[in-house]
Amino acid sequence: MNSNSARRAAIQAITTYKAGNPSFNFSETSPADIFGRNVFSDRVMRERLPKAVYHSLHKTITLGERMDPSIADTVAAVMKDWAIEKGATHFTHVFYPLTGQTAEKHDSFIMPDGRGGVIAEFSGSMLIRGEPDASSFPSGGLRSTFEARGYTAWDVTSPAYIMENPNGTFLCIPTMFLSWTGVALDKKTPLLRSGQAVNREAQRVLALFNVHTDLPIVSYAGLEQEYFLVDHNFNFARPDLQIAGRTLFGARPAKGQEFSDQYFGVIPQRVLSCMMEVERELYKLAVPVRTRHNEVAPSQYEIAPLFEPSNLAIDHNHLIMATLRNVAKRYGLKCLLHEKPFAGINGSGKHVNYSLGNAELGSLFDPGETPHSNAKFLVFCAAMIRAVHKYGGLLRATVASASNDHRLGAHEAPPAIMSIFLGDQLTEVFEAFRAGRTEDRGETGRRRINVGVETLPPLPTDPGDRNRTSPMAFTGNRFEFRALGSSQSAASSVTALNVMMADSLGFAADWIERELSNATPFNEAVQSFIRHVIEEHSAVIFNGDGYSDVWHREARRRGLPDLKNTPEALPVLVRPDVVELYERYGILKKAELTARRDIYLDQYCKTVRTEAHLVIRLARTVIFPAGMRYQGELAHTAAQMAAIGLESRVTTLDEVTGYVRLLQDAVLELEKAIASCDALQETEEKAAFYCQEILPLMQKARDAADALETRVPDDLWALPNYEEILFDK
């Protein structure tokens, strides 16, 4: 009997894979023809809405003004007709609960007309507010089940769109999700609130520079999404991949990513076809996807759209993840968004390119041409330095999850210590402030750093060499935050960045205003602010190798937090200064932050618990039997050889017996540990236990199993191995 039939079948299926008939070709339909086809966009609104209604809505969207509720019925009617023309039968309020997923509940447009027929109905109030039965979403005790009815509220700033299915389409309306008492139960609500906060404080700073703009200052995000694609047959033959999204066992392949032959390599045809269809679906939804390429690890890829206002960019990122998952299936592929599907090769992140600005002013992190704009730039940069120094732990907490823990701090992703990379040139400029107004510099001679008027040296538009090891890198006109995981929503991180920046910009405005009221000249006031930041907060600047042990020691010396794992990081959400910050800007109250910490800790526990159970099951039902069979064969051979008087060397038998025993021990210990963990009461305690006790035992089981994998005959091994999964397509 062959125990590895699923594995063989998977390989068989791949060798006989044939691409289906192409469903489209870009040479026939250009991206321009379909771009935004399924979006209730500004253009559609201008064409279809009465002028006054359009102008009112447009103002709300672009200026962030309160919506006039009297226009809702008209907008709803027009939106409904547009959607029905596009084949929609249903509508749904789309929201982002704290599970980190996208949630939707569909309602039909159709209502009985009382005469035996039906009419299509969609009123303003149905557009503005929905009442999904939300009792099953995590609320961290904020909303007891008897008053379960949270409600969804239309987010006017993110356009409605149509999703297609072979059997029809439906209308999607992006919404916030709140309790009746106004408690935020989702990721979008705090994000929108934080956008208002950072706009207010940024405008204060700009006003001091005498810069006035008609548009609000918004935060922009460009989200680079990494992912793996593997043949879905392997997924079916690997319960760990299928259920946990990552391999819990698997010996290192003979060849991994060490040849660097994958990064920017030629994209395999089947993968490229899949990417093109992903892009086509995203074009229809007006997601401005720009780049695609092979990533560092085998079978790893990246897709990146152009940056957009962060609220929209984050909604679009959810669409990108969903589209990748869906379309991959049509090509017999499985899209893995897990941060670390395979040990020993790179995991996947989601870089957040973050900036502040608007269409009139561009990026406020852009140095600009004139000394005046340079000075403004330096204030915004200084604000970021202060923000990350004060609230790096918060930023770390926003990327904490069981899956991202496998990536952060491994030698491929930025470490869990939050620091800023500025590049040498910009660091030098800031350092010059510390030294005072003037400074001697070897080659450059005597250079005056006098913000605003004198000879501030031209500032870098590109910091030169990219530093991939920094969690927060200045990249010319934006900051790139690299600690976010591939499967995570960027909402919590961008919310934190917005609030942290609001706080620091508010601090800058206060500082400069105070100096001005003491009759300090403007340029000196600005300088003294920058000097203050560099004196107090330069510990967070680090341009070296973030992966090195030296940096870990140095960071400790500088007093920077090193929150190594999720149970250590999440409590920062309720640190008194973080609570004060979020409450001061009306983002989240203490109870809401506490609920979030609890929900995320609970998710952490459930994730590790599920994986631990999978380890036990796979070890017992798949790996242990293979080891035992081989043991039997070896013992049999040894006995036969002894019977005919030949010396039998039993090294392999000893080895295999040893690993089988190790595996058995690890599984028994793991089982016991889970039981004692289940007996713990506090979530925080549980999470720490999963982290410190359960994960190492899972690793122990894995080590034994992986050793067996490299010894047990191939025909006895049931799980597809890393080579097969990563290199066959």
Ligand code: ADP
């Ligand atoms: P790289 O690989 O060099 O990081 P990519 O082109 O893959 O570059 O991604 C860069 C991302 O940064 C894109 O999404 C891009 O639109 C975005 N971006 C560019 N300028 C800004 C900006 N001012 N603010 C926010 N994001 C930006």
Ligand code: MG
């Ligand atoms: Mg990048």
